[in-house]
Amino acid sequence: MNFVNTTAPIAIEQLKEYFVNKETFFIIDYKESELKGQKLLTYLSNLDLPVDLDNIDDELVKEYLTASSLVSIPSLEEIVTNILFEHKGITDTETYKEFISNNKEILDVWTSKLDSLTLFNMYTVPVDDFKTYVESFPVDETSSLEGINFISLIKHEPFFEWFKIVDEEKLVFYKTYFEEYMFKGKNLFSYWANENNPMFLLTSGIASGEVNSEEYLKAKEKSIEEMNHVAPI
Numbered sequence: 106m107n108f109v110n111t112t113a114p115i116a117i118e119q120l121k122e123y124f125v126n127k128e129t130f131f132i133i134d135y136k137e138s139e140l141k142g143q144k145l146l147t148y149l150s151n152l153d154l155p156v157d158l159d160n161i162d163d164e165l166v167k168e169y170l171t172a173s174s175l176v177s178i179p180s181l182e183e184i185v186t187n188i189l190f191e192h193k194g195i196t197d198t199e200t201y202k203e204f205i206s207n208n209k210e211i212l213d214v215w216t217s218k219l220d221s222l223t224l225f226n227m228y229t230v231p232v233d234d235f236k237t238y239v240e241s242f243p244v245d246e247t248s249s250l251e252g253i254n255f256i257s258l259i260k261h262e263p264f265f266e267w268f269k270i271v272d273e274e275k276l277v278f279y280k281t282y283f284e285e286y287m288f289k290g291k292n293l294f295s296y297w298a299n300e301n302n303p304m305f306l307l308t309s310g311i312a313s314g315e316v317n318s319e320e321y322l323k324a325k326e327k328s329i330e331e332m333n334h335v336a337p338i
Contacts, residue, residue, distance in 0.1 A: 106130055113138040113145055115152075123154055136160035142168040150174035163204055170211045173250040175257070175289050182257050186264055189215060195266060211252065218255045218279065220271045222297070225283050226304045229294055242278040248287065256288060262301035 107129040111119050115131060123129040135141075135158045140148055142165060149156055157179050158165075166188070169181050188201045192212045205212060224242060227235040258264045286292045298305050 108132055110134065113140040113148060120154075129155070131156040133158050134160055135162070135165060141165070143172060143174075146172045146176050147174045149178065150176040166204070167208055167211075169254060170208065170215065171251055172254055175253050177257060181254075182261065185215075185254075186258055186261070188212070189219070189258075189267070192216065193267070193270075195269075214252055215255050217275065217277055218252070218282070219258070219267060220275065221277045221279055222259070223268060223271050223304070224276050224278060225293060225297065226308055228283055229297070229305075230308050239278055242276050244278045244280055246280045248281045248285070250287070253288065256293065256296045259296060260299055260301060262303075265301075265303055268304065 107122065107126050109119055109122060109129055109131050111131055111133055113133050113135075115133070119131070123131075131154060133156055135145070137160075138145065145165075146169060151174075155177075158181065161180060161184065166181065166184055169178075169185065187196075187198075188204060189212065190196045191198050191201050192205050192209075193216060221242075224239045228239045281287065282293055284292075288296060300306075
């Protein structure tokens with residue numbers, strides 16, 4: 106791997122390195138960069154090259170949470186995962202206590218969208234009972250791209266600890282997100298269907314007939330009842 110330490114915007118000569126060597130990976134020093142906040146995130150989204158950021162501050166994390174540009178930045182994905190885990194109580198740390206207090210509203214939005222991916226997981230299976238179940242939940246037809254990077258977290262296998270406890274009473278049928286091609290021209294399934302996603306692998310088994318859908322639904326309903334409306338996935 107050819108690591109290039111740089112700032113944003115990236116110099117043309119450095120960009121040329123990627124087109125000569127596809128193993129090039131850019132590490133951008135955020136503190137020293139001219140581009141900041143949403144401008145940087147939009148720039149990196151349009152550039153669509155392998156990058157990561159160094160010297161990230163809380164303001165950029167907040168901008169990332171509200172960004173409308175889909176972008177892959179490993180360090181931000183890791184930080185936001187840790188924040189969300191602390192926000193949800195999956196971890197007992199208080200590292201981001203102040204940040205969480207100051208940004209509770211947007212973190213609640215991310216939590217709702219991420220939790221509701223358990224519904225999307227069922228919605229992908231061509232079984233009428235599954236679709237009927239999903240469509241019984243409150244419908245949100247928003248097409249807003251704000252916070253779109255929630256889908257950037259689901260490519261990481263450790264993130265799926267998130268779905269161990271999901272409050273079923275707060276799930277939402279995000280109809281537009283579930284059905285439309287609104288993620289850089291792709292649909293949600295394009296991101297959901299990856300080898301690091303154990304939930305996708307399970308539903309693939311159902312779709313292929315390797316797992317019995319009726320048994321899966323009965324087991325899920327039993328689990329929900331036993332956990333007093335808290336659904337382990």
